Amino acid sequence: MEAPALETYDLENAASRPWRRELADAIRDPGELLALLGLDPERMGLGAEAQREFPLRVPRGYAARMRPGDPRDPLLLQVLPLASETDPAPGFSADPVGDLAAMAAPGLLHKYQGRALLVITGACAVHCRYCFRRHFPYGEANPAGEHWAESLAYIAARPEIDEVILSGGDPLSLPDRRLASMAGDLAAIPHLKRLRIHTRLPVVLPARVDHGLVRWLSRLARETALKPVVVIHANHPHEIDGAVAGAMKRLAGAGAVLLNQSVLLRGVNDDPETLAALSEALFAAGVLPYYLHRLDRVRGAAHFEVPDAEAEGIMTALRARLPGYLVPAFVCEEPGAPYKRPL
Ligand SMILES: *Cc1c(COP(=O)(O)O)cnc(C)c1O
Ligand code: SF4
Numbered sequence: 522m523e524a525p526a527l528e529t530y531d532l533e534n535a536a537s538r539p540w541r542r543e544l545a546d547a548i549r550d551p552g553e554l555l556a557l558l559g560l561d562p563e564r565m566g567l568g569a570e571a572q573r574e575f576p577l578r579v580p581r582g583y584a585a586r587m588r589p590g591d592p593r594d595p596l597l598l599q600v601l602p603l604a605s606e607t608d609p610a611p612g613f614s615a616d617p618v619g620d621l622a623a624m625a626a627p628g629l630l631h632k633y634q635g636r637a638l639l640v641i642t643g644a645c646a647v648h649c650r651y652c653f654r655r656h657f658p659y660g661e662a663n664p665a666g667e668h669w670a671e672s673l674a675y676i677a678a679r680p681e682i683d684e685v686i687l688s689g690g691d692p693l694s695l696p697d698r699r700l701a702s703m704a705g706d707l708a709a710i711p712h713l714k715r716l717r718i719h720t721r722l723p724v725v726l727p728a729r730v731d732h733g734l735v736r737w738l739s740r741l742a743r744e745t746a747l748k749p750v751v752v753i754h755a756n757h758p759h760e761i762d763g764a765v766a767g768a769m770k771r772l773a774g775a776g777a778v779l780l781n782q783s784v785l786l787r788g789v790n791d792d793p794e795t796l797a798a799l800s801e802a803l804f805a806a807g808v809l810p811y812y813l814h815r816l817d818r819v820r821g822a823a824h825f826e827v828p829d830a831e832a833e834g835i836m837t838a839l840r841a842r843l844p845g846y847l848v849p850a851f852v853c854e855e856p857g858a859p860y861k862r863p864l
Contacts, residue, residue, distance in 0.1 A: 558597065618854045649721075683714045751778070755783060797847075
């Protein structure tokens with residue numbers, strides 16, 4: 522049967538797209554999540570203020586990969602709002618990587634030669650407690666709407682920019698129609714070679730990689746000069762299950778190059794065994810490890826920090842056990858630096 526045209530999908534009632542339903546049905550109540558896992562909320566150190574400031578959000582399919590009864594589950598720790606987030610933590614700030622100083626137009630960050638990054642939405646399927654943009658002013662710093670022409674003009678005027686990164690928030694939380702329209706405008710800029718998408722959705726809600734998305738990406742790869750690169754975000758091997766591997770296969774089939782970035786997180790992946798297993802699981806799903814980020818010192822995330830000396834030991838052990846192509850570059854982002862500095 523001939524697949525319906527892209528436009529048919531785009532105009533489809535949002536509720537008929539399973540990923541949209543799953544997104545809308547995400548768990549938002551810490552009590553509900555803990556009940557599902559058979560954990561006692563009284564003993565988890567939940568933070569009401571943390572929940573108010575950056576509420577829990579986790580798709581049910583992702584919660585299903587958490588181990589019931591384990592209060593230290595590495596997936597749970599990434600999403601649970603804790604009281605310790607609001608403890609004073611000197612050196613931890615709202616904008617640890619200097620995003621606001623690098624804003625060339627609303628929502629357009631230009632830090633590195635050759636690459637411009639667009640923060641095209643503040644919406645995510647999951648709220649990661651360590652997110653360095655958890656305090657980002659998404660409302661005013663938005664390159665869409667009235668500011669879109671300004672972003673396009675900025676990129677078009679700079680032939681040295683050959684890659685645009687769609688970021689957020691999670692760019693894949695936008696409808697295909699919006700993505701296709703933005704990518705179409707970008708594809709008309711002759712000096713652009715690559716369109717990169719930084720997204721956690723294929724990991725936390727793999728149903729997002731549906732026929733409509735794959736169709737759009739395949740067209741982009743086939744019919745424009747833009748080579749698609751999809752950089753997913755997984756931190757622990759338990760995040761990669763069969764559904765995620767299937768989503769990766771569909772993205773690769775659409776012609777996208779697949780990479781992963783992770784953050785080194787205390788209690789989640791701060792040992793070489795876990796990181797090696799993550800690299801193996803990614804490779805088995807057709808994804809190469811790209812970056813392992815040192816934690817950005819964002820307010821609320823201090824309890825995730827791994828000291829540099831310890832991180833160095835972990836990286837040394839990782840290099841000793843994996844082929845070089847499965848060892849991510851351990852990098853940190855410093856405000857004003859010309860690239861993410863390898864450590
Ligand atoms: C991380 C980042 C990039 C991408 O850097 P690469 O080293 O190319 O992956 C680009 N722009 C901004 C603003 C970034 O924060
Ligand atoms: S998905 Fe990405 S942007 Fe969204 S909260 Fe997690 S780390 Fe932040």
